[in-house]
Each structure stands twice: as structure tokens, then as C-alpha cells.
Amino acid sequence: MSRLPTVSDVGREAGVSRQTVSNVLNSPDLVKPATREKVEAAIASLNYRPHASARRLRTRKSSTLGIRLDPITNGISGSVLDRFLHALTEQADARGLRVMLFTATDPDDEIRQISRLRDGADVDGFVLTSTFYEDPRTEWLIQHDVPFVTFGRPWGIDDLNDPRHLWVDVDGWNGVHDATVHFLDAGISHVAYLGWPPHSGIGDDRRRGWRDAMLHGSGLTPDAVDRLDLQAHDDVTDGSAAVRALLDGGHRVDAIVCASDTLALGAMLATRARVPVIGYDNTPVAEAIGLSSVEQPLIEVAAGALDLLLGPEGREIVGWDENSSDPRHRLYRPQLVVRTPTAITLARGDTSP
Structure with a gap:
């Protein structure tokens, strides 16, 4: 079995030091554009992927998204959220993120679980599903400055266009x-x-x-x-x-x-x-x-959720940005x-x- 490429391998391929490669991965603004392009080309050529555990130790971030595993339903259409979860997990992995599943008995219990995971630094941000009228979860997350995005727009509350409430949805x-x-x-x-x-x-x-x-x-x-x-x-x-x-x-x-x-x-x-x-x-x-x-279009919905939390090319959860001109939601049209x-x-x- 072939050896996985390392930071040193990328440096040799690009003709730069190991530290320069590390800067491109973790602090790209410190590197000149021309040098950064050479390193990025070497990363792509070698199919190099940063070691997730080392990165978490270095940045003191979990690189993990939390999402509640909804109760099993008997309805035929209950597979929709399963398909969304599968798409989200695949795309998060491609960005170097993990997805942590947790259970909760009701919205209030979900808030307690979110608080516990956040306090323990187990999770950097959350994806919420099954939004409903006057959903208390989003208000709590906004008040406690916890990065999150919902699959489902706000219903019956005043934060439809609140830049702090990131959401993706399908236009039913x-x-x-x-x-x-x-x-x-x-x-x-x-x-x-x-x-x-x-x-x-x-x-x-x-x-x-x-x-x-x-x-x-x-x-x-x-x-x-x-x-x-x-x-x-x-x-x-x-x-x-x-x-x-x-x-x-x-x-x-x-x-x-x-x-x-x-x-x-x-x-x-x-x-x-x-x-x-x-x-x-x-x-x-x-x-x-x-x-x-x-x-x-669940694959597009999952991609949109990650784009809002991380930015189109991002690999770290940043949540909302008050200076961003990018719309803070995505509404996708389904297909007959x-x-x-x-x-x-x-x-x-x-x-x-």
C-alpha cells in the first residue's frame, strides 16, 4: 500500500519549505499569491489532505458539525432527511470536517444537548432540521452566538432575513x-x-x-x-x-x-x-x-448549508459575517x-x- 503524501512531500513538489506549506494551509494571507498557487498546485497533484487530528490540536477547534438524528418515522417520505444527512456528511468530509450525530426528545432537550456539546468544545457549529413555527432553537443559538444553519426557513418569527440566521430550504x-x-x-x-x-x-x-x-x-x-x-x-x-x-x-x-x-x-x-x-x-x-x-435537490441543499457556514472554499466554521454582502440564505427550486x-x-x- 502506497504511503500517503506529507507536508514535506508537498514542499519538495512546490520547491518551498515545510513552513510555507503550513502557512498556505493555515494562514494563506501570509503567503504571496504566486507562491500560494504553486503550493496549491502541488497539493492537488499529490492529492494531499491535512491530518485532521493534528489540525484540531493546532487550531483548538473540533472541526465538527453537530446535527440531531431525527426519530425514525414510518412514513415513506421519512428517507428525505436521511438522504440530506448522507449528502452533508460526504461534503463535510471533503472539507476536512466531521459530522457528529446526537439525539434529543424534543426542541428543549435539543437545546440542552447543543449547550452541552458547545460547552465541551466537541462541536464548532450546528445544522438544524425540521424547522417549525416559533422554533425556540434558533433564538437560543442566536442569543448565545453559536454558529448554525437550518435546513428549513424560519416560520412565524421575525428573523426571515436576519443575517445571524443562516438557512437553506427547498421552495415547496x-x-x-x-x-x-x-x-x-x-x-x-x-x-x-x-x-x-x-x-x-x-x-x-x-x-x-x-x-x-x-x-x-x-x-x-x-x-x-x-x-x-x-x-x-x-x-x-x-x-x-x-x-x-x-x-x-x-x-x-x-x-x-x-x-x-x-x-x-x-x-x-x-x-x-x-x-x-x-x-x-x-x-x-x-x-x-x-x-x-x-x-x-438535497445535494445542492447540503452544499449550500456548508457554503453559508464556511464560505464557498472555506474549511473552518465562521458562521455569519455582519460585513458580508452575500445573501444569508439559499432557496432551491425542486423539480417535477x-x-x-x-x-x-x-x-x-x-x-x-
Whole structure:
């Protein structure tokens, strides 16, 4: 097995001293641009990576991001945060950072865990997920000057554009709006929406996308649109029951847009796959059964979170910068993935209950 390159190897390759290489890695402003470019070229040529443990001892920083491991959910769409975590871990590793997972029973317990990890110098900054209305975690982090970024924008509080609150998010309004317009452009007017109960920031945002598209392009009255608005918990059985209740009431339904793939599967079961359905999250289940769905760009979201915390090329957590002109948030547009239902799905739709 070949030996890993060292700082001395980089120095020989670039024709500079070991100290100069160290300066380029740790204090690049001290090095002339031309020399820095030679060292960086040697680093790239040798595929050199700084020794993380030595770097932590030298800088007295943990080079570690903390993120809460969310409880396991039964919903099909529960894999979304797992995919985000995987993307974040891979990209953090490429920047010489580690990701530390921790658990918490509720937001208050999460704050206690964050405080403990911060006081012990185990973690330099945090990534928060699953933001919600009046989220107490962000206020605590700002008050205690702890670097953080949230996957999910602020909901119901005044710091949407606060430069101290770094956030990345996916534009759920656009995702559901595009899905609804897809049906409307095909001449389908009675497009129902199956979403979560109100007072969920993410859910309310997605519902607005459907409603705005329907009021603008369906030709239906606001009252008629309201009758197509269904609510259910993120559960296949609950979603299926909500759709069946609408159909049993004699309401016309030509297509259904859903807040998640979990609810979309419930809608497909309720309609026996005879009504086109679009889900949200583009889970492996959606791909397997040929379900059209809205895909969140999780790799880009993870990259954006790290860019906000470290800067585009940074390797140390700096958090917010009051002098920065760079926007302190990133909002990404999802993409509609249109599929044809698989043969097994269609066969299921032809069976009797």
C-alpha cells in the first residue's frame, strides 16, 4: 500500500519549505499569491489532505458539525432527511470536517444537548432540521452566538432575513405549484390536494402552491377549490381515507397532488390508480411504482448549508459575517419528475376492493 503524501512531500513538489506549506494551509494571507498557487498546485497533484487530528490540536477547534438524528418515522417520505444527512456528511468530509450525530426528545432537550456539546468544545457549529413555527432553537443559538444553519426557513418569527440566521430550504410552493400546473396544462381542472393539517410551515407553504395555481388556472370558484382541499396525517391509511371520503361525497376528482409520497400512495390506493397522482419527495418507492413526484435537490441543499457556514472554499466554521454582502440564505427550486405508472400499479388499480 502506497504511503500517503506529507507536508514535506508537498514542499519538495512546490520547491518551498515545510513552513510555507503550513502557512498556505493555515494562514494563506501570509503567503504571496504566486507562491500560494504553486503550493496549491502541488497539493492537488499529490492529492494531499491535512491530518485532521493534528489540525484540531493546532487550531483548538473540533472541526465538527453537530446535527440531531431525527426519530425514525414510518412514513415513506421519512428517507428525505436521511438522504440530506448522507449528502452533508460526504461534503463535510471533503472539507476536512466531521459530522457528529446526537439525539434529543424534543426542541428543549435539543437545546440542552447543543449547550452541552458547545460547552465541551466537541462541536464548532450546528445544522438544524425540521424547522417549525416559533422554533425556540434558533433564538437560543442566536442569543448565545453559536454558529448554525437550518435546513428549513424560519416560520412565524421575525428573523426571515436576519443575517445571524443562516438557512437553506427547498421552495415547496414552487414544487406543488408546478405539479398542479402540469395537470392544468393538460386540460385537467378538478385537481384535488391531499396535504397535512394546518399550522405546519412546510405543509402550509406547499398547500399555497396548489391553491394559487388552482385559483389562477382551473376556472373553478374559490368555494369549489376549497372542496378539493383534503387534510390527513402523513400516513398511507389516513391519506387513503381522506380521498375515499371525498369520492364518496360525489365530488369530481380528475387528479390529485399530494404533500408527500406517503400520502400519494394512499391516494393511489383510494382511487385504485385510476386517477393520476403526483407525490412529493421522489422517494425510492415513487420510482419503484412509477409515481410522479417532486424531487428536492438535497445535494445542492447540503452544499449550500456548508457554503453559508464556511464560505464557498472555506474549511473552518465562521458562521455569519455582519460585513458580508452575500445573501444569508439559499432557496432551491425542486423539480417535477413525471413517470408512467408501472404494470404492477396499473394491475392493482383494476382490482376490486
